[in-house]
Amino acid sequence: MKKILTAFTLLIILASFTTFQKPERIIFFGDSITQAGVNPKGYISVLRDLVKSKGLENKYELVGAGIGGNKVYDLYLRLEDDVLSKNPSTVVIWVGVNDVWHKRSHGTGTDADKFEKFYNAIIKKLKEKNIKVLLCTPAAIGEKTDYSNELDGDLNKYAAIIRQIAASNNCQLIDLRKAFLDYNLVNNKNNEEKGILTTDRVHLNDAGNKLVAEEMYKHLIK
Template sequence: MTLPKPAVLFLGLMFLLTLALVLLGGFYDVSDEPEPRASSAPPARIIFFGDSITAAGDQPGGYVSLIRDTLGQDYPHRSVEVLGAGIGGNKVPDLQARLDRDVLTKAPTHVVIYIGINDVWQYEFAGLSGTEPEAYEQGLRDLVERIRFTGAEISLCTPSVIGEDPDSPAPSINA
């Protein structure tokens, strides 16, 4: 099922806004003082880690590249490196297997994990090799623990809604 374009755009914009607020609140000091010419703050390395949504987000116009561009424009004196580490079809166990190689060896200061679509839809809807709910939860806990051990900040993003019915009366009931 595909979402109508306005719904996709709205969900994408809400995701970007939320993520930007989380990231900016995590390592930028907001003050009335002018930005110094050279920042004394240590460099930040943000890695977006996930599946095809993250891989596509690292392409021009995608959410990872938009965040990279925005941080570079809004904070030109702050050293921020934004890296995408998404691979299509990945599930939580795949992220566990490649965490060291694709994330931890790059010494991130922040890791954004956006995973779950393949785990859920393949398990619930497609009858494929999705991830059991208990394995999904334990896998996320393992990822968080291993990243936390390095001292990096972590942001977990919930999977996108799937199987929704745009004609459902639920929005009017919940209003």
Template structure:
């Protein structure tokens, strides 16, 4: 009798643990700068992704976490990687950075040289991959929304985007080519050739439509 009870207690405990395991949410972290910091606002792209999960019946399967800080560049992400990302033991990490590495060269003289940008980026990926987490990296978006690559920093953004594409290939990680995709969108939705107001409020930071655009870009990797 005791063996019978012990056996069913054992089976019940396995069933409980299995159910507990199934209920564990996949932890997804969005790692970046002020665009990601604003992503958790009521109309931010991370908030919109959460709403999309609810609509799709998958909100119980994922925990979306924003880890964006305004003004951050690639080396800032490297310095806070352990505390703000890895300590949370994520399953999936999106890295969306590069705007300030380019933009701040002109604005404050504190950008990041291309070779340093690439080295820091590679180090971040190495540390993430060592934990077994999946990483998806993104090319930087825009500084100005004029068409035809006439914005002042378009040349540098193209160069840094190419660096991110090369990193994705060398490290064998997934790439979301936000730079290309946002330019394609602007080319077909900016007939008046405005510097801002299509997807951004100021040429850099996303408006409501820009946040919807970003949410759609990330959605395919989450769902």
């Protein structure tokens, strides 16, 4: 009888552990694209719906931490308050567009060597807390498929830097630059500069949010 009661008690404990186990907290860390990602049709919300459709909504908690205009240095400065203090298990970093774009639009931006330095510093601080880190390449500053967008050269350079950072730090890479280019080669037959995946060459429309959510899902959800 005691053995039966003991086994029954263990089952109750195991069931309680399963029921009350905390979900995996995933923080999406970035700029205005990520800030908009929490909107009803934003990529974080679309990803949350995908997770729910698979019956996994209790397993994952998706948190947006995007601020418009942010560059890699801004992310470094707010890492403690906006990410580390929330104790995530996983962080998805998506930054780089403003580091390139603002060189032309605002006369600022981030030089490549400084971009790499601060990006690595962010990863180091996250890994010190045993946080899993995934890196995203910047997707687009213009959607033309013939590489005639004004900033294609710089954007490709910074995407290559992020690929190298991911490899050297043993981080998963979500190559949104490649995903956007591949999608536009198929769906942008008129070589439009916007309107396929973006509203304004940079920020996502519904199709862009869907594509990003699907790419995120492939790498994040098990």
